[in-house]
Amino acid sequence: MTSSEYQQRRQQLMSKIANGTAIFRSAPTAVMHNDVEYNYRQDSDFFYLTGFNEPQAVAVLAPHHPEHRFILFVQPKDPEKEVWNGYLCGVDAAKELYGADVAYPITELNEKLPQYLEKADRLYYHFGRDRSFNDTILRHYQSLLRTYPKRGTGPVGIEDASLIVSTMRLVKNKTELNLMRRAVEIAVEAHNKALQNSTPGRYEYEIQAEIEHIFRLRGAMGPAYPSIVASGKNACVLHYVENNSQIQDNDLLLIDAGCAYGYYNSDITRTFPVNGKFTPEQKILYEIVLEAQKQAIEEVKPGNGFDAPHKKALRILTEGLVEIGLLKGDIDKLIEGEKYKPFYMHRTSHWLGLDVHDVGVYQHGENSHILQAGHVLTIEPGLYIVPNIKPAEDQPEIDPRWVGIGIRIEDDVLVTSDGCEVLTAGVPKEVKDVER
Numbered sequence: 001m002t003s004s005e006y007q008q009r010r011q012q013l014m015s016k017i018a019n020g021t022a023i024f025r026s027a028p029t030a031v032m033h034n035d036v037e038y039n040y041r042q043d044s045d046f047f048y049l050t051g052f053n054e055p056q057a058v059a060v061l062a063p064h065h066p067e068h069r070f071i072l073f074v075q076p077k078d079p080e081k082e083v084w085n086g087y088l089c090g091v092d093a094a095k096e097l098y099g100a101d102v103a104y105p106i107t108e109l110n111e112k113l114p115q116y117l118e119k120a121d122r123l124y125y126h127f128g129r130d131r132s133f134n135d136t137i138l139r140h141y142q143s144l145l146r147t148y149p150k151r152g153t154g155p156v157g158i159e160d161a162s163l164i165v166s167t168m169r170l171v172k173n174k175t176e177l178n179l180m181r182r183a184v185e186i187a188v189e190a191h192n193k194a195l196q197n198s199t200p201g202r203y204e205y206e207i208q209a210e211i212e213h214i215f216r217l218r219g220a221m222g223p224a225y226p227s228i229v230a231s232g233k234n235a236c237v238l239h240y241v242e243n244n245s246q247i248q249d250n251d252l253l254l255i256d257a258g259c260a261y262g263y264y265n266s267d268i269t270r271t272f273p274v275n276g277k278f279t280p281e282q283k284i285l286y287e288i289v290l291e292a293q294k295q296a297i298e299e300v301k302p303g304n305g306f307d308a309p310h311k312k313a314l315r316i317l318t319e320g321l322v323e324i325g326l327l328k329g330d331i332d333k334l335i336e337g338e339k340y341k342p343f344y345m346h347r348t349s350h351w352l353g354l355d356v357h358d359v360g361v362y363q364h365g366e367n368s369h370i371l372q373a374g375h376v377l378t379i380e381p382g383l384y385i386v387p388n389i390k391p392a393e394d395q396p397e398i399d400p401r402w403v404g405i406g407i408r409i410e411d412d413v414l415v416t417s418d419g420c421e422v423l424t425a426g427v428p429k430e431v432k433d434v435e436r
Helices: 004-016 044-050 080-085 091-098 106-112 131-146 161-170 174-197 206-216 231-236 278-300 307-323 333-336
Strands: 021-025 031-033 057-061 068-075 102-105 123-125 226-229 252-257 257-259 268-273 376-379 381-382 407-408 411-416 419-422
Touching: 004 091, 021 044, 021 161, 021 174, 021 231, 044 057, 044 278, 057 174, 068 091, 068 106, 068 419, 080 161, 091 102, 102 106, 102 161, 106 131, 123 161, 161 333, 174 206, 174 252, 174 257, 174 268, 174 411, 206 226, 206 252, 231 252, 252 407, 252 411, 268 407, 278 307, 278 376, 278 411, 278 419, 307 333, 307 376, 307 381, 333 411
Parallel strands: 021 123, 068 102
Antiparallel strands: 021 057, 057 068, 226 252, 252 268, 376 411, 381 407, 411 419
């Protein structure tokens, strides 16, 4: 990502806030245990607008200011601190490297911030996880309100800045797509290696280790989220992350794993028989999910609503469940009554980008958000016959031969000008390709 691209983003945002001032706070550091911290990961909105990757920083956008439109507050250089925790950019370099009109030490925030707020007619800020900083913003806002009668200027309202940025982030440009394609390329290699090397008797964590080895070996930042490697009935737990069971013969193995590259993410799920052959029940359920996914992908095109793939997947899944006797009744009524939910309890899609569950609205009142070229979303239907599951009211008892089977198939899909592109097509999913 070039400095000019970050600048274009800031200019676009400033054109949307007119005479307002927008404030963005860096992500806080996260403690793993005692005084050991996780590797730092910048707040996505902050990174999207600045490319700056240090904590204890604040970015201010003030398009109405006569001199300073982009202001950075950062940690100053500190040789003693840097010996322990790594080099800091510092105030001077922050201005030079990141295109700020002016940069200040973060310790001067309270002193300097008012000059960028007192002429603004609105304050744009997202009240996030940093409660102390939330309070700081409120104090400045309330102070300006108290003195408003003397000046006749200053913000008289607060809006959530992230709602504006999320709309911008929804449509990916060429550079973003290149980063996402690389994240996909790495994850595809990792999944294909897992498909080749997964055999009965191995442990889930061994497969996880091989997947994440590929991530780092190929230059990814690491997993985009905790990798799920779930064998047998573990695949019926949607966010299973223990990954400590031994894989048994006749198990299905569900792997949900993606990586982050240049802050952009991939997200892939495949399910396959570890011994190379589906059992009859596994194959029936798998083919239902696969057909639902393929038909849902066909609904990904400009002009369709975001919910079109989900609606299509729901119908195919429900029809399949009726056909094999896990549900009974009229298809439309079963869907309306959500009778499928004991077997399919999540949505079919989410946005994908800087965040795995990326920002952006899905619904505008009664209307679904309309897909357009540059959107990237997942398509991930599944079926989970959870042990001890209770069927919906007026539905048949569950035949034990289905119990403990969990299947999900997930691809990352780019909306193009005339349809869509399955970015993750390099990982097999047809029955003939996942059996061996």
